[in-house]
Amino acid sequence: MSQAAHAEAIRALQGGDFRAAEQHCRTALESNPDDPGALNTLAVILSRTGRLRDACLVLERMVAADGSNPLVKFNLGSILQRLGRHRHAAEMLASALETHPDIAEAHTGLARSLNALGHHAEAAEAAERALWINAGHAPALLEMARAERMGGQPASARDRVAGAVEWESVSARDRARLLVELGRAHDALGAYDDAFDSFERACAVRAESPEFKRLNPQVHQMLIRSLGDWAQPGCAADWPASWAKAPSKDDPAFIVGFLRSGTTLLERIVGSHPRLATTDEALAIPKILGEIGLKSLTTALPQIHRIRALELQRVYSQFLRQTLADDLPDDARVVDKLALNIINLPIIRRVFAGSKVIVALRDPRDVVMSCLMQPWDANFTSVRFRDAGSIAQVYSEVMGLWTRYREVLGLDYAEVRYEQLVSDTEGESRRVIGFLGEAWDDDVLAYRTGAGDRMATTPGAEAVARPVYDSSIGRWKRYAHRMGPAIDAVAPFVASFGYETA
């Protein structure tokens, strides 16, 4: 019975029917709750459907019950890594490798976590071991190059990756990642033209990957256009400032901004306050969007009244409780960070009337350059990043919305500049905490100590785990001669946000 149900679960999983797979798996576990095969499959289903914490709990229980299966440890290590818990991930992967040192992916995973933790020499060794098992394992080579670059050997990283980007056996996704790494190595060596070429080539290669081809770039564009059309003066004039009798200090707050604008740093700082709990990119607002229906969003918004708003708030809270589990203490106030919620501010304003919004700003030219330098996974925004010019175009559309929103939505917002946060971390942090209505706490300035152990899943996490640095400020100037059209496209925002135009 149990075995048959488990077999069904695997078939459903292979067919991509996660719901059926989970049902069969749970049936299998009803008759044999300790069946390691079914538990592992359940963990895989949970992780594939974004419930990483649940998957993590299942696997942790399995390891506690029987620590001899290296594949369970490997799976757990991988999920911990995706949750940004790099120290635990490294421990788990190292433990799996003790008895099974021939798993290249485990060595690579270990290298990735060690790089995230700043142990670059050890990361390089772990990657080396992976490549000794599988010479063509591009992710391992990538980690080795990252370890070398971040460990102060950019020339070695460059040479290594320059060879690997030409390998025929490398997938488009991996080739794009290698090209980004190549660009970063060139950047570290001061070869900016070569770096820029590598970054743009990465964009082109990425666009040809199956993951990116699956997504329609027009979806994002059309959504922004419809929201832009809707966000006219007076569109929210009659919206109440709060659904409650008085705004509560326990209403969630939101951190938004364009990608690569410092939202991760802000999240880390805010999350270090004992009264505030951040959400690590949890897709809670998109969940509400799903409830409302994306197509009819602009017409549905005015129709959300108190009862519906409170219902959606409940859906939101329930989702967060499910996905964040133990990371969401009962007495903490939620600060929801999802950068591109910036386009969803009308929903936030309507459902969480009176909520506070922190908007991360950064010199638009640095934002464009930083986006160009990222090894993006496929999403509806990144699928539009074809080169510096197209990134600048997306930036203009999104931040154009913001400039409209801040005029018409009646938001309680504060803009925080990345540059200011870096140059005066304490002063700016005090301003942010004050804006959220909380008393200052010195724990906030110890925000870096949390890095590595929890919540570091975005591209910005790596930088945040290191001391605040200003080397990324004004980086665009080194590339200005290659960024012509992009600079022109974001010029209005440079002026609007008060950055130097020269």
Next chain:
Amino acid sequence: MVISKQTSPYDYDVVIIGGGPSGTTVASLVRKYNPALRVLILEKEKFPRDHVGESQLPGCSMVLHEMGAWDKVEAQNFPVKIGASYTWGRDNDSWEFDFFPVDQYEDRPRPDKYQGQRLSTAFQVDRAVYDEILLRHSEELGAEVREQTRVNEVMHEDGRVTGLKLSDGSTVTAKHYVDASGHHSIIRRSLGVPVWTPKALQNIAVWNYYQNEKWGEKIGVGATRVQVRSIPWGWMWFIPLGPTRTSVGLVTPAEHYKSTGKTPEQLYHDSLPVDPTLRELMVGAVAEGPVQSTKDWSFLSDYITGPNWFLVGEAVGFADPVLAAGMNIAHNSAKDLACTILEIERGEVEADWLKQRYNDRTRLNVKQHIQFAEFWYAANGCFTDLREHCQNIAKESGLSLSPQEAWAWLSQGGFVTELPGHAELGSFDLGLTKSLIELFGEDGKPLDFEIDKNNVFDLDLEGAVAVRQGYPEKGRIRIARGFQRGDKTLLVHNFFLLAFTALMQSKDLDKIMQHMRATLSASGVKPDQMNAFFHQGMMALEAMIAEGWVKASLDRTKPTLQRRSTGTVLLSSKEWQPHADARTKTVAGGKGMS
């Protein structure tokens, strides 16, 4: 073929003259693998008795383990040898060679097991104790031992030994006679086998044993190195034999000894304070007895097998104590002989071919060590020349090595333990040897590996002819088949077979690696051993390229190896540890971590 006492015309199947390490190794392994064979050991002394020659190489440990005696030796708590420290020549430069990286050696409780780090270590033994352990061990395995029994006469006819007249008046006959009687070699002398004596090695050795309580703190029984210190008229050895006991010896040219007009004892005591390191170590040391001496030890028998007899150990020949290789040659040539006798008894392979193989291989081992020692003395510290000379010796063994590689190979024992199928040089495999050279290299530059620079590997057997070669393994002389072209031989066996098979499947590096791993996995290699085996396969590939059996080239569209060093890191079984203070010891090869 099992011979029963009733049908055999001989008193014994094997009679061994001499109960030292080579004799007991032959006896133990013959009995271990064929308990039906009747083995007699004739020993003129009553054990225990003192004997010079205390320092071993890791190759000895392998044989001890095979004999089943390693645990017994370990139980004596002899100091563990992990390397040697040399000063030599005009500049008195210090060179250290470790079998195992000293900073990684864990001082584990003893007695330990023959596993992990201990596979790469040797012992420094008190021969009185050690030789007796092995003699009793042979007895336990069923060999008959007659102590205080001297061979008074070797009876022979047309080069064949017909019997041995013993000091008790009896006569014994055997199917195989083994002369393990050491330097004086009773069969060799009785049959008038000529010997070659190298002119450059006319030396005299003088030594004594010392006790010193303070060595207990400094030296102990954990990881120790033998000290070899150059002095103006020769060199000194300092070999820890226990926590408070050492052997301290002088080696000096016989001519110098004569020219001084001093007694060996006077010369010895004049030499003790010359080297500052030794001088310091000897403060407070008390001699156990009078000094002992020996001379004219370097020689090589012209041939070492006859119709029914074999020479083994020091009866074959001896190079020089400077390499600490005597015991290694003794144990390993004895293992080879045991396997040869066992194979002859099986009758599946021609006996003449087996004897010739044993003769050629064992003589070559000793000859190469003599050449090396000759040059060692002649060069007297001209290190570069010495290494070039080593290269020529290695070439004679069919190995194309750089001067540095050849030096490391010889310094660690060379010759005696390499097996067909292992890309192994003496006690070290190719990768470890190269990494050692990197660590000690003059310019610190990594050495080139062809497998790192190329990714297309094309097997090239054009013009090669099929050959066979024997090697000792588990009581047999196994036959490895392979190819010969000019002075190069490729034995398609063991790890070379692994590489060869993979090369037949694909020319691409990543595919070759996958094939090797799949083959190993299908052969039942456990995951935790996989990397060590795979490493050997890759080293075999490297050796095949070096020897011209594989043409290597680079295709830039295919993956290449991305090793950052040729070091031992890839063999390290340790992984990243979560505790920061534990991480400093995770890299082999003596390199630190951040």
